[in-house]
Amino acid sequence: MISRRSLLGIGAIGAAGAAVHPRAEQAAQLLGRIGADESAPAGWNAVRDAFDFAHAAAPRIPMNAANLTPESAPVSEAITRAARHLNLDASFHHRLLFLKAQRQRLATLLRVHLGIEHPSSVAVVRNTTEANAIVINGLALSAGDEIVLWAQNHDTNYLSWHYRNSDRGCRCVTVETPGQPRDDQQIVDAFLAKLTPATRVVSFSHISNVTGLRLPAAALCAAIRSYNPRIFIHIDGAQSWGAVRLDLQALDCDSYSASAHKWLAGPRELGLLYVRPEWIERLQPSTVGYDYAIEYPEHGLPSDAERFALLGQRNDAQLAGLNTALELQMNWNPDRIEARIAELGLQLRQRLAGAGFRLVTPEDRRYALGVTVVDLGVAAGEVVSVFRRLYEVHRIYGAYIHGRKVYCDDRPPDTPVEHLYLRLCPHIYNTPDDIERVASILHTELHR
Ligand SMILES: Cc1ncc(COP(=O)(O)O)c(C=O)c1O
Incomplete structure (x- = not known):
């Protein structure tokens, strides 16, 4: 706390x-x-x-929230305090008392933060990857079923379906969307065009980690529902939890996955899987072990989302960090957080466009938030060296992108040069000055 x-x-x-x-x-x-x-x-x-980096003598400026954010200091402190408290007495008795209090707090916070009626429809898992995998492995699908996937999904929500479906004989169908959408209907139509009577699942990222395109998720869910209400809709929220004010009930998806270590600035290696209550018992868990109370489910699997959190012993102290991250978010106000990210993202895109760079991220602010991807218009080797100079000389870190792959090292991918893009993701710990700085550095570096 x-x-x-x-x-x-x-x-x-x-x-x-x-x-x-x-x-x-x-x-x-x-x-x-x-x-x-x-x-x-x-x-x-x-x-x-509230972030430690801000107090360093020569701060390293994060602009890589789509990958990982620094935890805020209150989060790190809460984890450390909880770990030390648990180390004083690692008995069952003490841990269970601790867990009871933390989990009650978490249930209240998640209900409010996610906009859900039943916190028991959320499982705390390791990360988005694990949450996606539970959906991919857990749905009962058979040969001939079709899974519709957005071309911009993260590989854990794209290639993972292909791997799994190679065993069960389902067909993966890919939806491409326009780079600069005109309106919601254009995006909705791209998805609807791929639905058939064999479609069982539609799965998409709320916000793309590779272009920053923000899908009109509510309009998409509504259109898919009216085509066939039995289609299972999964949203990968890795880029929206902590960045967007969520109302999962209004969004009307069947499942939603996310990681706490991205926009929530929460603990590493914690994430969530929300499953709409009527689907929970139709999804098989990937792992059946002990629950948080260290009880093995001997008499049948739980009927709530706990069935997806039977993961054996956990690092309980992380829950204190998750609660703190959620409390901070509620205190900072999710509406204001979203508006601030939108403002910084827009400032960055306007400055980059003004400097003559082509934006891969939609220019229309309805279809973008913080994730900003830019084509620097130079060969891959030069993109990589700009990326390195940004970090080594100017102390700003982002990532670079090729296709669905994100790179953060200095090995250029073995691919055509014209498709290597720089990704910068400002968040609430960034300032308008950070944005000005990074834009003018790019301008100077590339127009020398
Ligand atoms: C859209 C999306 N889904 C899933 C993931 C995987 O997240 P994690 O590594 O936290 O499991 C990422 C990571 O960047 C992502 O951007």
């Missing part, structure tokens, strides 16, 4: 000015929000101060 002091220091964002979403208000009451109103810039500076 975050301390009163840390709340006072960084907690005023949600209170500043504009209308507060009812769910944020509910959470604020829940958390007993404290702290005086501040102007937004001062508030965002305080948010940055």
Whole structure:
């Protein structure tokens, strides 16, 4: 749990000015929000101060949230404190008491943060990869069934389906979408064109990690439902949990996967899988071991999402970090977080376009958020050296992209040069000055 002091220091964002979403208000009451109103810039500076990198003598500036964010200091402190507390007494008795309190807190936070009625429809797993795998392996599918996948899915939600389906004889169908969408209908139509009476599953990333395209998820779910309400809709939320104000119930998907170590700035190696209650018992868990209470399910699998969290002994202290990350998000206010990421992302894209670079990410702000992918218009070797200089000289880190693959090292991929792009993902710990700096560095580096 975050301390009163840390709340006072960084907690005023949600209170500043504009209308507060009812769910944020509910959470604020829940958390007993404290702290005086501040102007937004001062508030965002305080948010940055919650991250250790901001206090380094020569900070390394993160712009790689699509891959991994630094944990905020309150999250790291909560994990360390919980680990030490558990080390004082590692008995069953003590751990179960700790878990009971943390899990009750988590249930309340997840209900509010995800916009779901039943927290028991969420399993805490390791990461998005594991959550995707539970859906891919757990659905009862057979030969001839069709799985419709977005071409921009992460490989854990694309190639993983292909591997699994090579055994069971299902057919994977790929949907391409326009690079610069005109409207929601154009995207919806691209998906609808691939649906057939054999379609059993449609699975897509909420926001692409390789182009930054943000799909109109609610419109897509509604269109798929009206085509055939029995189609299972999976959303990979690796790029939306912690970046977008979520209302999974309104979104109307059947499952949603995410990682805490991306936009939530939460603990590493924790993620979630939400499954709509009516589907839970129709999905087989990948692992059947002990639950969080260290009980093996001898008399049948749980009927709630716990059936996907039978993963044996866990690193319980991480739950304290997850609760802290969620409390911070609710206190900072998910609506404001989303608006801030949108503002920084837009600033970055406008500056890059103004400097003459071609954006791979949609220019229309409805179809983009923070993930920003840019074509520097130079050969692969030069992209890699810019990427390296950004880190080594200018102390800013992002990633570079080829197709569905993300690279963060200095080995250029063995592929055609014109398709190697730079990815920068500003988040709430970045400032408009960071954006100005990175844009002007790229301008100077490439127009020398
Ligand atoms: C859309 C998407 N799905 C899944 C993943 C895998 O995430 P993790 O490594 O946290 O399991 C990523 C990672 O970047 C991603 O961007």
